[in-house]
Structure formats: structure tokens, C-alpha cells
Amino acid sequence: MSHPPKWALRLLRWFCREDYLVEIEGDLFELYYLRAKDSIRSANLFFVWNVFRSFRPINWKVMKAFGSPGMFRSYFKIGFRSLMKDPRFSLINLVGLSVGLSIFLIIALLVQHELSFDQFHAKGERIYQVIQVFENADGDDPEIFTSLKLSEALRLDLPMVENAVTIHGAASTWVDANGRKFFEEDGIVAGPQFFEIFDFELLAGEKSQVLSEKRSIVLSESLAQKFFDLEQPIGQEIDLGYYGRFTVSGLMKDTPANSYIQFNFIITQDYDIYFENVASWWPAWFQSWQGNPAATYVLLDDPSSKDDFELSINNTLKKYLGDDQKINRHYLLGLQDLHFNSHGIDGRVNEYVKGDSRQIQFLMGIAVVILAMACFNYINISTSRYIRRTREVGIRKAMGAYNHQVTNQFLVESFIMVLASFSLGLLLAIILTPYFHALTGIDLDFNWITVLKGAPLFIGAIVLVTLFAGFYPAFHLSRFPVVSVLKNLTISSRGNGTIRKVLVTLQYVFVISILAALIIVNKQYSFLGGRSLGFDTDKLLVIEINSGAVRENYINLKNELLQQADILNVTGLTRMISGYRSSATVNVHAVEEPMQNQSMRFYGMEADGLSTLDIELIEGSDFNGQTSLDSTSLILNETAAQQYGGHAALGQFLKIESATGSVLQAKVVGIAKDFHYRSLHEPIGPVVIGYYLNPIEGLDDIVVRLKGAHTRETLEIIEKIHNKYDTNDVMTWEFMDDMIQRAYEKELIFHRIFIGASVVSIVIALLGVIGLAAYFVVSKSKEFGIRKVLGASFADILLLQEKGFFMLILLASMIAIPLSWILADLWLVDYAYRVELTASPFFLAVLSVGMLTAFTIYLVGYRIANENPVNSLKYE
């Protein structure tokens, strides 16, 4: 015998209430068999049709729970009335929940934005960046830089490589377009395969064509508009300064904010004119197998062939580099891993800030805590309000209400509030997004698509909070036996008292731990932010030396610069401290003890180096300015000096060996205060400072300390003087302040978000405390009245109330303090420089919560206690 479609039957059983099911199913089956005698196909169709037609509200499962529509309406009507009866508490509930939710939404969007990096490439899971590992004395140094020739070789030689492309950032350049001049910094140079591998959306031009012609340029939408306004950009010629002339071959959408590769124009690889203009000494190295100027991306046939690739790449490299050349280890890093997991890998294609997965986790934690707290507040306040409605339940049941009808009443009430707060929260989040952008510079993608995507979560949260908030009254109160509820009209039955105390205590545990945690985190951040790098970064211009000519004529260049009125001082270093590029690591040992090798960082400085940078000398003497003496003098930082007995280090002879085998033997003349030569997060290691003319490392950076705020003129003068000595290169410079700000930008943004979130969560938490405290005082009006009638003074009554609360606060602190202490300690573990955990944040948290409670009780209690006791006693 044939059977109707199973899925339709399942659908019917899913939505249809059980007590109707036998009848409906039976009738549908009977009709089905009648039809099936003629044609099974049409019977099937007819069955499905009938199932759909049976999808009527009257048959729905949910309708059974609500009973008749009249009852349904009544739930809402009574629900609204009871919410309006206590508008103040309803408002606290509404504000707390909606603000908490909106903050949660914004942070969730931010997290989603961070997690969505490079997810928009259709082949994203098969795209990898080739990482080359350079081996140094102190370990491996992975970099994104590879040879320009690598991508082509990989494409030809390795079967698992479907496609490969070479990319590198274009130098900042003047652009002459449409008769106007622009300065552009964010271009990249790429092979013709670029658009076939990456899915950056082209608005005009074919993916495989736009970069295939030499001297082609693809512009981003906004750049095209800037250059040509409304004119058609395709086919126009643009002059790119050093790079020569290019023809616009394509137009693309601006790179999404969640892309690792950021650029606003892209040109084909064609270096002839560039080398002619800029670096004539360069091309041989640049275009050889030995040079490593560019990033290489490969598209594999399958993610599983990654290991295979890493094994076979060595043979390919050997083939081209020859057997006598050292082959560096290469490995692959997935494109979608670059945002979070490329820390420690040097180089980037263009300006871009890497993500920090720990911060993201932390933010998610905050968001969840805020939402949880808002919900908890809400549940707490609602529950304590519902406790007072036992009599209503009794009367309802005496009138013949079923348990489930009472349950429904409370659930509907809870639902009204939750729905209203969630809608308001959503609206608030939409309104707040632009402010968030202003605060952090992060553009959140808040539109209807994201809202729709989050809808299931949203609805789930609504249901969950509704159930939790309505849980106690809906499932507990409704089960009370009628008589005992009606007989015992007071709310102070023992069971309720305990629940109340548990709720208040939990609330306090929450508030105190969060408050303490926030104080500690903020302390840590201001500690980091306020921590000096150990040298003065103000008005410090760092110029990178790109040519031998500058190195040779450095003293002349310096003297010429010093003649400028705006320049305070000029000094030369082998590497700028705390810069992008790290300095050499050297092996150091005392001459008498050749076996006691210490690994240290080496910096070479001019005699006026320490004074220009404002690094404090704590013992001994500085370089004295005589080359013969200084070149055999060393200055240690405190950490290094400790290795040689602190003060006793002075006068010792040290032997310094570089990775390449160069040796410097010199005497320690001074000890400098520790300064941060790397990120603030990393501990300061031992540093040895030698003279800038040394066998270890050559002069590479010039540091200029300006007198006043820098002006365009000053910069132009410096550039002019620089260009006299270096006729080939563009001057590469950056202000130290900018460099540092860039390095800590994400941290700053994170800190701002954190402060914002803290304020909100504190407000929500306190709102909960106020609401709860106020509510219990109000519910004690009758007790106040009786006490007053019997002769108690205002102070007596108030003290009694406060005493009860303080016991709870005390109990809560005993739980909250160890809890938050452990959490804070866990968080601080990762910081090399951290604040010490002291009792004060916890004390402060407890104190402020206690004071706020006392104040609330006083305010509310004052009003009630001063009322005529008749008012509170005559009814209820």
C-alpha cells in the first residue's frame, strides 16, 4: 500500500496540536487512499495541499496553550496594566535591559567584523601567504618577503599550485591625473593573476584582463571619483611620478574594511621607469632570486596539499638558486589566518592593523557579561515584583483559572517587557553606531542583512530571557494551593524571604566583582599608557638611511642640518630604538670569562645619542665625543649591568660578537636607565650600546629632534638637505610619536571601548541595585507604618533596613572578592608589566556599592517613613 509523503506528515505533526491530530490525520489519510486508487501522484499532491491548508491557527499547538483568543487578549491587557501599575520599576527594567542589549549588539558586531576578515574571498580557504624564515643567531625570523620570481616558479613547477601572484606595496607617490596633482600612499604593485585569485569586486573590466597589459592601473571607486569626478575613468592616462604613466584598465569597489590586503589602486609589475627615476642601483637585487622585496600568495588545488607544498618548495628553490646558495625554510599561512595569527611575522603589504584574538575574546567576555547582567537585573527585579502577586494568583485560581493560565499570564507579561526592551535596544544600537565610529574609527556594518542574520539568536535570547524572568512566578507561584495562598496574604512566608535574600546577594556578588574587575583593568591600562618608554619621543623625526652616500657624508649632513634654526639636535644610530625594525642580537661575554655568553641587543649611537633621545645615565659617564675613545667604550642598560654585578660592571672589558662573526672589544663606561626598545608588552632585556662607528652594525637611522612643532617648511628643508646627499632615493621618514601611536593604536581603541563598556555595565549594575533596594523598601511600607505607630523613630526604621542589606553585602563580598581576584590575576598574567593586585579596588567596589545602597534606602525610606502611617495601614 502506498504511503503519503513522510515530510508532509511530519510537518503536520509538528504544528498540529495533539488532541486534533488523530482526526485530521485520519481524514487526510482516508482522502489520500480514495485518490490513490486512481493516481498516487495526484494523491500525494493532494495530501500535501491538505496539510498546508490545515495550517490554521486553530490547529496550532501554541493555541492550545493560550486557550481561546479572548483569554489571549486578556493576558496582554492585564499584563500592560500590571506593568503600568509600577511605572518606575518598569522603566528601570526597560532602560537596563535595552541599554545592555544595545551595547552587546555593538560589541557583537565589532567582534563579528574582526572575525570576518578575508572571509569574502570565494577561494579564501585555499589561498595562502608564503612565509620565508630567515635564520638569525637568536632564532628564526619569519617574514612575508620573498623573491619577485617565486610566484612564477611555483606556478610552473608545483602541480598543487593552481595559481600564484606577487604583490608589494607601491611607494608613496605624486599622482598627476586629469590635470590635477594628488599624493597617494596606498597603492600596490601586483601580477596579472591578482583578480583571479582574490575576490575584490570589479565594477568595470574583466578579472583576467585588467592587469594583463603592461602599464595598466585599476582604481578604487573612491579614488576614481577623486581623480575624475563624474568622468568615465576607463582608458584615461595617469602619471604616477616615479612609476611613469599608466592607463586605467579597470575600476573596483573600495577594499572592504575586513580585508588584510588594503589598497586603493593597483598597478602592473613594470619597474623600468621606476628604477630609472628612483633607485638605479637597485634593479639587479630587486629582480633577482636573492632579493626579497615582495609578498607571494598561492592558490592551492586543495587545503590538504599544504604539507605537500611545504615539502616540495625546497626543490624548486634549489633549482633556481643553485646548490651553493643557502635555502631558507618556507611555509604557508592561510589568508584567513593572517589577521589574527600573523603576529611575529615581519612585513605587511600595506598599512593595516593586525587583530588581537585575546582582545576579541576579552571583548566578547565583556559583551556577554553586560548582557547577562542586564538580563539578570531584569529577572531579579521582575521576580521580586511577582512575589507580591500571590494573592492575585489565589483569586484567579479561586475563580477557576487553570495552572497553565496563570503561567501564561506571567509569561506574557514577561514577554511584553522583553520584547519592548529588545526592540528599543536594537534601535539604540542603530542610533549609537555612528558614535561608535567617531570613538574608535571602526566602521561597523550595521544593516538589515546583519540584523536578519542575527535574527535567530535574537529571537532565541528573547525567548530565553522571557522564560527566565517569568520562571519563578509562572512555574512556582501558579502551583501554590489556592487556600494557602488566599489565607496567607502576606508576602513574608519563609520561602519567599529566602529567595529574596538569594536574589539580592547574587546581585551584589555580580556588581561587586564587576566593579572591582573594571577598576583593576582600568588601572592596568592607565599604568601601561602612562608608562614612559624610557626616552623622550616628542618632536623626534626618524630618517631612514637608504644610500651609502648618506652614510659616508653623515657628518656633513648632520652639520648642515644643525645650522637650521628649527633643529635642536641630530644624532645617528645603527637602529632607532622602538622602531619597526629590530636591532642586531649579539653574544657578549667578559673578556676574562669567555664561556659566560649572554645574548643582548646591540645599538650603536653617536656620542650625543643618549642626550638627544633623553635616556638617563644612572652611573658612570657618557661617550665623550672623541672617536678614538668612544669606539672602545660601551654603555649597558640596567638589566645588562646586573649581569656583571651592577655597579661593578663599570670598567669591565666586554667582548661582543655579532651573528656574522664581527667582534668588538670595549670597556664599560656607563650604565643607562632601562628603556623600552620593543613593545611595552615585552619585558626589557639586556642592551649593550656601542659607538655608532663599529664593526657590528652600520649607521642606518638619523634622528632629528625639532625645537617647536614641526612645520611643512622644516620638513621640506630637511628633505632638501637629505636629497643633496642622496640623489637617488625619496627620503623615508616618520615621526616617532606617530610610529608609537600606530603601534598602540588598536590598544588605545580597545581601551576606549573598554571604558565605554565599563561605564555602561556599572550603570546597569547600579540600576539593578537601586531597583532592588528601592523595591524592598517600598514593599515594607506596612512594616514601616506599624513600627511608627508603635513609636519607632525614623532612624530606627532606616537602620533596621540598612542592617539587613549590609549583612547581604558582606556575604556577597565574601563570594565576590575571591572570585574577581582570581579572574583579575588570570587576566594580568599575560602582561610583562602589570599593576600589583591590592585590596583597594575591592575595598572601593564594596564601599561604593554599600554607600549607594544606603543612599537609595535612605531616599526611598525617607519618603515612606514620613508618610502618615494610616495610608500604608488602612489597606493591605
Next chain:
Amino acid sequence: MNDQSLGEFEELVLLMVAALHDEAYGVAILQHLEEKLDRKINISAIHVALKRLENKGFVHSRFGGITKDRGGRRKKFYVMTAAGKKVLDRQYAIRTSIYKDIPNISFS
């Protein structure tokens, strides 16, 4: 809506329940109504009407025995209640009384 009111389709279903006395269940009502009215009706419309009639107290229902032609599911039989009969009588009385008031003139 007055709970004692009766929609047109509900009235037809109620009439059929009464006519089929003790043999009235979904499919039977459907088939007989389709035959009498000479139009297609969906079974779910019958179900809705029966539920409403039952909520208003015009019909009673009981389950029959297991039958093979329903895949082992029991039939739900409906019988008219006294209230149902009363409302039908009233409906009928109202209609006939108005009908009688039609003046005896030709409508052709």
C-alpha cells in the same frame, strides 16, 4: 462576536452533521456536502467549522473504532446537541418567517 451566532458554512456543516446522524465525521461530511453543493471544499475548512461548532457547544464528538482505510486512525464522529438543534430551529424559523413575507409578485 456573539458565541451563539452561526456562519453560513458552519450552518451547512451543522445541518450535515444532523443529517448524517451518528455517521458524521470529516470525510463523510465533506463528501456529502460536495455532492449537495456541487462544489469543491477543502477538508481543513470542515475541520475548522467542526471545532468552532464544538467550542460553541452545538455538537458533541466521540471517537469511533479503528478502521483500515484511515491507516489505523480512529474516526471522530460528531452528533448534534440540543443547543445545536435549537439554533438550527431558530435559524430555520427566522428564514421561513422572512421568506413568507416576500410579496407574491413575479420575479421573472
